[in-house]
Amino acid sequence: MDVEIARTLDGALAYLASRPDAEPIAGGTDLMVEMNFGRHRPKAVVAIDRIDELRELLVAHGRVRMSAGVTYARMLREEIGSPAMRQAARTVGSPQIRNAGTIGGNLGTCSPAGDTLPVLAALDASVVLRSASGDRRVPFTQYMTGPKKTIRRHDELVVAVEWNDAGDAQVFMKAGTRNAMVIAVASLALVVDGRRSRVGIALGSSGPTIIRATEAERFGEGLMDETGWGRRRVPSDAALAELGSRVAAAARPIDDVRGTAAYRRHVLSVMARRAFARAVLLA
Amino acid sequence: MKLSLRLNGADRTADVAPHESLLTALRERFVLPGSKNACDQGECGSCSVLLDGELVCSCLVLAAAAEGREVRTAEGLTPDGGLHPVQRAFVEAGAVQCGFCTPGLIVAADALLRAEPEPTVAEIREALAGNICRCTGYGRIVDAVQRASKGIYE
Numbered sequence: 001m002d003v004e005i006a007r008t009l010d011g012a013l014a015y016l017a018s019r020p021d022a023e024p025i026a027g028g029t030d031l032m033v034e035m036n037f038g039r040h041r042p043k044a045v046v047a048i049d050r051i052d053e054l055r056e057l058l059v060a061h062g063r064v065r066m067s068a069g070v071t072y073a074r075m076l077r078e079e080i081g082s083p084a085m086r087q088a089a090r091t092v093g094s095p096q097i098r099n100a101g102t103i104g105g106n107l108g109t110c111s112p113a114g115d116t117l118p119v120l121a122a123l124d125a126s127v128v129l130r131s132a133s134g135d136r137r138v139p140f141t142q143y144m145t146g147p148k149k150t151i152r153r154h155d156e157l158v159v160a161v162e163w164n165d166a167g168d169a170q171v172f173m174k175a176g177t178r179n180a181m182v183i184a185v186a187s188l189a190l191v192v193d194g195r196r197s198r199v200g201i202a203l204g205s206s207g208p209t210i211i212r213a214t215e216a217e218r219f220g221e222g223l224m225d226e227t228g229w230g231r232r233r234v235p236s237d238a239a240l241a242e243l244g245s246r247v248a249a250a251a252r253p254i255d256d257v258r259g260t261a262a263y264r265r266h267v268l269s270v271m272a273r274r275a276f277a278r279a280v281l282l283a
Numbered sequence: 284m285k286l287s288l289r290l291n292g293a294d295r296t297a298d299v300a301p302h303e304s305l306l307t308a309l310r311e312r313f314v315l316p317g318s319k320n321a322c323d324q325g326e327c328g329s330c331s332v333l334l335d336g337e338l339v340c341s342c343l344v345l346a347a348a349a350e351g352r353e354v355r356t357a358e359g360l361t362p363d364g365g366l367h368p369v370q371r372a373f374v375e376a377g378a379v380q381c382g383f384c385t386p387g388l389i390v391a392a393d394a395l396l397r398a399e400p401e402p403t404v405a406e407i408r409e410a411l412a413g414n415i416c417r418c419t420g421y422g423r424i425v426d427a428v429q430r431a432s433k434g435i436y437e
Contacts, residue, residue, distance in 0.1 A: 180412030
């Protein structure tokens with residue numbers, strides 16, 4: 001295996017262009033596990049954790065641009081323009097993992113259990129990909145095509161992710177067997193964006209990709225239209241239950257070692273009710 | 284391939300395999316067995332080290348990619364090799380049973396106390412959540428960190 005330490009983004013992209021068998025490594029929290037267990041050993045890796053350009057974080061004029069090398073630990077320390085993203089970051093692994101792991105790694109691996117991914121989907125975020133031949137900007141929901149499958153070509157790097165500041169009414173929830181060091185059994189991100197009269201709801205560990213619960217989103221927007229955006233009035237229990245069942249219906253869960261499909265649907269409906277009630281009070 | 288880094292305050296060089304982790308390099312090439320190997324997947328924290336001052340699992344760091352960086356292990360917490368205040372607190376609080384997880388916990392506790400000299404119990408538990416002990420109930424470990432926090436890191 002060849003190891004290239006990239007100092008610049010252009011250098012990393014040139015290396016990837018010249019070596020179709022090379023893979024990027026940043027925090028190592030996914031790729032090193034594969035390598036330590038002999039499940040996967042690339043012919044070459046390019047270390048991208050020293051590239052200054054990938055560490056930039058811009059929050060200005062209602063817009064957020066988070067470069068791929070921003071770690072979960074930084075999301076907890078710095079202004080990142082999304083309370084739900086901060087909550088999701090805090091549930092990732094442990095301090096050790098949060099110091100190493102990056103948003104770009106979550107997007108690169110693109111597991112349905114990736115903790116930041118439901119937040120990106122609920123925020124309608126875009127993924128910025130770059131190769132030696134230029135940039136392209138893709139909505140997250142088009143970027144992810146299956147479990148650990150994305151439209152990224154091997155010569156491209158995820159360089160950043162971008163979203164509109166959607167205000168404070170955002171909640172991330174994750175169900176697991178303990179609080180720390182846990183892969184989500186199911187997770188949910190919910191955004192009530194009063195300025196755009198928009199509700200975004202996305203589900204993790206609930207199907208082959210992150211799933212947008214669009215029926216539930218429209219129902220939530222209808223509830224907000226009735227009670228008034230920004231009026232901080234929690235809808236009736238019946239309305240919240242209906243929202244929860246629409247979220248559960250949107251999921252496409254399976255039975256696996258972490259939980260059953262039935263449990264996942266149940267926990268999603270509970271999380272949706274609680275998240276909506278909580279978010280409305282934050283608006 | 285050659286790996287040169289700043290290790291516990293000294294410039295060190297060794298031959299490493301391209302695919303091997305920093306943990307393997309520390310234990311096998313630099314003969315520093317204080318960083319333990321239990322899970323090899325970042326779940327247990329026994330291999331915790333400071334990489335450029337940040338707490339990480341050394342099993343998840345590609346050794347070759349640590350070229351030129353600064354690494355501090357449990358062996359190097361004090362310049363003279365004597366007992367670090369956190370180590371002494373672990374001894375005094377009886378926070379050690381089999382001892383396997385202890386070096387990782389001590390490196391993690393040191394990282395916590397440098398960032399937050401007087402952590403609450405909740406902060407201690409969250410900061411040590413990536414370090415798994417299979418012998419004790421964590422109570423004495425938390426006691427030890429509180430003991431170490433008193434007056435040492437100001």
